Amino acid sequence: MARYHIETYGCTSNRGETQQIERSLREGGHHPADGPEEADVAILNTCTVLEKTEQNMLRRAEELDEATPGDLVVTGCMALAQGEEFEQAGVDAEVLHWDDVPQHVLNGECPTVTPDTEPVLNGVVGILPIARGCMSDCSYCITKQATGRIDSPPVEENVEKARALVHAGAKELRITGQDTGVYGWDRNQGDSLLPELLDRICAIDGDFRVRVGMANPKGVHGVREELAAVFAENEELYNFLHAPVQSGSDGVLADMRRQHAVEEYVEVVETFDERLDYWTLSTDFIVGFPTEDPADHAQSMALMRETRPEKINVTRFSKRPGTDAADMKGLGGQTKKDRSKAMSELKMDLVGEAYEEMIGTERSVLLTEDGREESLVGYDEAYRQVVVADGEARGLEVGDTVDVEITSHNTVYAFGEPL
Numbered sequence: 001m002a003r004y005h006i007e008t009y010g011c012t013s014n015r016g017e018t019q020q021i022e023r024s025l026r027e028g029g030h031h032p033a034d035g036p037e038e039a040d041v042a043i044l045n046t047c048t049v050l051e052k053t054e055q056n057m058l059r060r061a062e063e064l065d066e067a068t069p070g071d072l073v074v075t076g077c078m079a080l081a082q083g084e085e086f087e088q089a090g091v092d093a094e095v096l097h098w099d100d101v102p103q104h105v106l107n108g109e110c111p112t113v114t115p116d117t118e119p120v121l122n123g124v125v126g127i128l129p130i131a132r133g134c135m136s137d138c139s140y141c142i143t144k145q146a147t148g149r150i151d152s153p154p155v156e157e158n159v160e161k162a163r164a165l166v167h168a169g170a171k172e173l174r175i176t177g178q179d180t181g182v183y184g185w186d187r188n189q190g191d192s193l194l195p196e197l198l199d200r201i202c203a204i205d206g207d208f209r210v211r212v213g214m215a216n217p218k219g220v221h222g223v224r225e226e227l228a229a230v231f232a233e234n235e236e237l238y239n240f241l242h243a244p245v246q247s248g249s250d251g252v253l254a255d256m257r258r259q260h261a262v263e264e265y266v267e268v269v270e271t272f273d274e275r276l277d278y279w280t281l282s283t284d285f286i287v288g289f290p291t292e293d294p295a296d297h298a299q300s301m302a303l304m305r306e307t308r309p310e311k312i313n314v315t316r317f318s319k320r321p322g323t324d325a326a327d328m329k330g331l332g333g334q335t336k337k338d339r340s341k342a343m344s345e346l347k348m349d350l351v352g353e354a355y356e357e358m359i360g361t362e363r364s365v366l367l368t369e370d371g372r373e374e375s376l377v378g379y380d381e382a383y384r385q386v387v388v389a390d391g392e393a394r395g396l397e398v399g400d401t402v403d404v405e406i407t408s409h410n411t412v413y414a415f416g417e418p419l
Contacts, residue, residue, distance in 0.1 A: 003033035003040050004105060005068070009057065010047025014076055017098040018045050021075075024102035035067075040318045041105050042068040044093075048078035054085070061091045069333060070318050075101055077372070083411075092337055094314065094344065097385075097412070103214075104313050119161045124399040125368055126170030130158050130197065134179040136216060139257045140289070140317065140325035152184050155193055159200045166206040171399045172368055172379075173201065173210045180212055181219025181243075192219055195226045202234035207401075209366050210234075211383055214242045217268055218260040224268045228275040239276050240383035243268055244284035244313070248303030249296035252289055256325075262303060269307045280354075280382040282311035287343055288336030289317045290328035297339050304346055310354040310384065312347040316340050348411060355409035358384065365416055366401050367391065377413075378402075385413035394418055 004025055008018040021043065022032075033039035042064045046057045057078050065072050072093040074086055083095035096104055120127040131152040162173055175198070177183060184193025194215070201210060220227060220243055231237050245265045247253050253261065265283075272279055285300055304312070316336040319326040365386045367378035376391030376398065386404060388396065396402060396418070404416030 003038060004030055004043060005033045005036045005039035006043040008045040010077060014045050014047060021101050025105060030105060036064050037067055039068055040070040041073060043073045043101060046074060046076035046078035048081055054078060058089050061086055061093060065091050065093060071316055073101055073104060092341055104315060119165050121165055121168050121170055124169065124171040126165030126173045127176060128162055128165060128173055129176045130180060131177045131183050135182045135185055136259055137257050140320060140323055142320040142323050150182050150186050152186050155197050155200060158197055162201045163204050166204055166208050171208050171366060173208060174213060175210060176213040179216045179219055181215030192223045195223055195230045198237060199230050202236040208236060209238055210236050211238045211240055214244060217243045217245060217265040220268050221264045224271040228271050232275045238383040239279035239381055241272060242282040246284055246286045248300035252292050252296045255291045256289060278382050280311060280384055281307060281309040283309045284313040285343060286315055286317050287340045288331045290325060290330050301343065301346060308350055310351060314340060314343050314347055352411045355411060355414050358406040358414050361406050363404055363406060364401060365404050367396060367398050369398060386416040387413055388416050388418060
């Protein structure tokens with residue numbers, strides 16, 4: 001598992017966010033390093049209250065970038081409000097929202113941010129783990145050693161858990177698991193029960209939305225037509241699919257033991273494109289896998305341009321003890337940094353273009369969390385983040401659904417004006 005180093009600056013709210021990040025990391029099996037020099041990832045939770053504070057944040061980010069052999073993640077207030085300043089200062093970092101940090105640190109491994117399969121209600125967000133384990137055997141992933149093969153509760157059991165969350169006040173259900181796409185393989189002779197489960201959850205009485213968590217392309221590919229139809233037929237479902245491809249090279253995917261081929265991932269994307277007019281594709285890439293050569297990296301870049309995901313996690317490969325990939329001769333740190341930088345720049349271009357296209361459109365936004373000052377933060381039908389800057393002043397509350405016109409964006413989220 002990853003060794004992390006985390007530093008927090010600013011107010012009590014920031015410290016609370018750090019506690020949540022650390023809790024998710026520890027539950028995922030990660031542990032703190034003795035310092036940034038020993039860390040696979042350094043996390044800087046920033047403040048931006050004064051100009052002097054901003055300069056201090058930039059300087060500390062530069063120091064951590066230099067000291068940490070692995071990734072640097074910048075989050076917190078300055079990251080969200082002035083994230084471009086880190087790039088302009090030459091800091092090689094991933095700028096992420098607090099909620100996205102644990103997933104990024106997973107480094108392409110199956111998520112284990114929930115310790116069991118019991119549902120959790122956090123404000124208006126209900127978290128429903130639908131199974132434990134996966135059917136993959138990725139050469140770089142240590143999670144499988146902790147979670148084992150897929151163990152799926154019956155569909156009815158998960159539906160009842162979802163119903164209980166809705167009745168308890170959940171306005172958004174987040175369906176999670178190590179790999180939601182293979183839910184039910186152990187019960188249904190290798191065929192996914194995810195479409196049936198989602199269809200039945202959407203039939204629950206109540207006013208709520210559903211987000212499907214990470215589903216590997218192999219599991220989705222076999223039910224892509226059925227799954228896309230369920231999305232098209234149920235407005236409760238966010239039109240959002242997180243299918244981590246990890247590489248655009250079939251050779252690298254084989255060395256990773258990812259089970260899917262690039263073409264299968266592309267076919268999943270094409271199927272959703274055919275059935276949904278407006279949806280968000282989320283994916284992950286691991287940069288600098290030991291066998292990745294320049295041509296492989298170019299294929300990954302080309303795949304990003306071809307499929308144009310709107311949410312992308314880019315992570316430099318780091319070795320996990322006890323995995324087969326840990327015994328491979330790794331690439332140099334500078335090579336991984338250079339490829340990560342190139343991919344991250346392309347990522348920001350693609351994400352920015354997606355949010356630019358939203359300007360002038362009307363969206364239905366479910367408000368799920370408080371923002372800064374009087375703002376409220378929510379998600380539209382395709383799970384794209386939208387900020388209502390004066391939401392509280394307008395009498396809006398977390399849990400409300402509001403129609404907005406998208407007026408501008410900040411590359412990774414949009415601003416909406418209530419209609």
